[in-house]
Amino acid sequence: MSSSRIYLDYCATTPVHASVRNEILRALDVDFGNPSSMHWAGKDSKHLIDQARADVASGIGCRPAEVIFTSGATEADNLALFGTLRRFPSTKAHLITSSIEHHAILHAAHRLEQDGYSVTYLPVDKHGLVNPEDVRRAIRPETKLISIMYVNNEVGSVQPIAEIGRIARDHDIRFHTDAVQAIGLFDVNVDDLNVDLLSLSAHKIYGPKGIGALYARSDVNLVPMIFGGPQENSRRAGTENVPGIVGLGAAMNLVQQHRAEERVRLLELRKYLMDGLQALDPAVLVNGSTENVAPHVLSISFMSVDAEMLLIRLNAEGIAVSLGSACNSESIEPSHVLTAMKLPQEQIESTLRISLGLPSTRQEIDLALDVIKRALPRAVIQ
């Protein structure tokens, strides 16, 4: 293993920022009370939650009461889907989503289908983009919810959320977006985006793991998934994860401060990386849209190269990137996103995802390019 480690997998998770860590430690050490308690210790903790809720609300342009803290984006996505649809008999409720959603949406949608609900999985084009007209065409009288992710976590395609939201609103249908990969770099305002429900996660924005939130517009009625106490306005029971919530609030403040400049900086860094990779191998293919793309995600196919072998060689040299496939009990499955984009199998198996974050620098990219240059010839398919 090389002595220098370079992390280029910020779509998977991000390190906890020092400012966020300080806030969390304070919540752990000082404000330890149960927020439901009537005494001073409880009140102190309750105050921290209220402040964090206000910070999250400020980050997405909603009212604090519209923020429901969850254990992460997976729970938020599940609550959005199950909470909305289970208000209706299964035969009278239809969900529209896309074929490139995170598994937190897709697997929840499959479960809804098993329960008798109907689901439409919209296709995407070769750039990984949903066509809003496809959304309009898929609407039925019984459609109750549309759920389309904001930024795709594998190829970085940025969906036309405001436009899809307008279509949903015109038809009086609830609209949910998983904004996990968007919240750190895009100006997210729930009114401008026409969304009724929005999921986010702390650990993708330099906060801790195990905490996320669902924005639910005040007129959205959700059936809870977890029952118990009256926490989160009886929409999500359980003693609050106070340090996590504090961390999410601090992370939201952090990204709000840096969003605009980071968007520009990372877009330039992404181009620098892309140019460097194309100089190493002119045959590389960049997957996803060239225009509607998130500045921190680069999905790239090194043709005739085994991406898994390349990843292993890069990891041995301290470079952390991600593969476009996942190991299950019987095989390595090709990415459902790249498959939905109709990429050839050979291209999918040659694809790596490189993702950038706040700590990423040109120096790191130069070092990574140097390692990739050495590793590429040793990962060529024989």
Add this chain to the structure above:
Amino acid sequence: MLVKDREADMSKFKVCVVGGYCSNRIMIVAEQLTEFFEKKGIDCQVITHGVAYQGSFAPRSNLILQLLPAFTEEEAGCPVINIKPLIGDPAHPATIEKILKQVQAYYAL
């Protein structure tokens, strides 16, 4: 017979199935090859090696069958065959033929 790397008997012809992160995939292919060799009456040991977890040094063996381009013949010190086609088709004729050719060449010596 499918055995662990460290239990391998070097006095026997030893075939090593090399793969990456997916140990399930390595085991499935190794078991299929073990069965294949047994049916053919070929006396050999099949061992497995995952380069993602077990390091980048080639395991001691007489033949390396790799699911990804981990080793060259120079690094391995033995013949190396790409067996990725076996993932989709356990009886992939061209790959099976290459393997048999190598095994037969060993026993002909």
